[in-house]
Amino acid sequence: MAHVSVTGASVAPFTSASATTWTAVPYVQASLAWSMAAGLRVRADVTSGWALDAVRVREADANVGRWGAPLVIAAAAIEILRLP
Secondary structure (H helix, E strand, O other), rough: EEEEEEEEEEOOOOOOEEEEEEEEEEEHHHEEEEEEOEEEEEEEEEEEOOOHHHEEEEEEEEEEEOOOOOOEEEEEEEEEEEOO
């Protein structure tokens, strides 16, 4: 689930507004780790998802954007493992 919040600020004659909604976002994640030495690992993660019902952002009765198209998140990490 994703919580999407949009806030708009305007000048006269328009009025400011804000809105929030929830949408379902199924995702998959893949990780790959390599042990460089005893107690030390390098890891790469990739997460990909898609909002089932894309959230449309409207301004003055016109679509100005969309949230929920494919998303991709990549991350890298170094893990220091505590040895017993």
